[in-house]
Amino acid sequence: MQPFYFAYGSNMSTPRLRERIPEAEPAGAAWVDGYRLTCNKLGKDGSGKANLVPSAGDAAWGVLFSGFADTAWTSLDRFEWGYSRASCRVLTAEGQHVEARLYLALEPAEHEIPPFDWYRSHCLSGAVEHRLPEPVIETIRQWTVAPGAL
Numbered sequence: 001m002q003p004f005y006f007a008y009g010s011n012m013s014t015p016r017l018r019e020r021i022p023e024a025e026p027a028g029a030a031w032v033d034g035y036r037l038t039c040n041k042l043g044k045d046g047s048g049k050a051n052l053v054p055s056a057g058d059a060a061w062g063v064l065f066s067g068f069a070d071t072a073w074t075s076l077d078r079f080e081w082g083y084s085r086a087s088c089r090v091l092t093a094e095g096q097h098v099e100a101r102l103y104l105a106l107e108p109a110e111h112e113i114p115p116f117d118w119y120r121s122h123c124l125s126g127a128v129e130h131r132l133p134e135p136v137i138e139t140i141r142q143w144t145v146a147p148g149a150l
Contacts, residue, residue, distance in 0.1 A: 002069060004100040005076075006030060006090050008037055008062030009050030010119055012126025017065060020079050021072045027064040029130050030090040030098070035060040037136070039115050039143060041105035044081060047146045048113030050123060051083075051105040061136045063126060064090065064100060073101070082106055114146035 004027060011017045017024045036055040039048035052060045068076075077085060083103035090100050115123075120143050127137045 002066065003087075004090075004098055005065045005068050006032065006062050006088060006100040006102040007065060007126070008052060008060055008102070010122035010126070011065075012063045012130060012132075013122045014126070014129060016122045016126070021065075021068065021076055023067040023069070023072065024065045025067040026130065027066045027092075029061060029093045029132055030064045030100070031059040031061045032088050032090045032102070033059050037061070037139065039112050040109045041082060042107075042109060042113055043115075043119075045116070047119065047148070048115040048143075049082075049105075049119065050115075051108050052102070053108060061127075061132045062090075062102075063130045063132075064092065064098070068101075112144075114144045116148060117145045120145055 014026050035052040036058040037060045038053050041049040041051040043049045080103045084106050085101055086104055088100055088102050089097055124140045127140055
């Protein structure tokens with residue numbers, strides 16, 4: 001069985017991820033313990049991108065996807081510039097532990113970096129699409145956006 005992909009940023013949006021990996025299939029909401037979602041990864045465009053940072057007692061929600069052959073991972077690696085692919089254990093909304101892969105920033109900033117509006121929109125639409133808990137949706141909704149590209 002191919003490993004799951006745990007998306008927590010713009011790739012939570014199924015249409016967005018399928019632009020990159022057409023065979024990606026959503027497998028449901030999940031979370032990883034001991035992390036929290038933040039925008040502290042500097043993108044090539046100068047705006048913030050999502051990242052997970054260690055945070056005792058917190059849980060970072062995202063979306064599991066299946067359908068990733070080895071070539072899909074290589075392709076996605078090209079889009080995930082400045083991130084390192086890692087393995088993690090996530091808990092599904094149904095209460096099952098599964099092994100997954102995710103991307104973590106190689107050089108996270110010590111502070112939040114505002115994302116562009118289009119990026120926040122992808123994150124928000126993915127969170128709503130996959131029915132993540134309302135506090136997660138509200139957190140994304142409240143991200144301050146960077147001036148510039150809309």
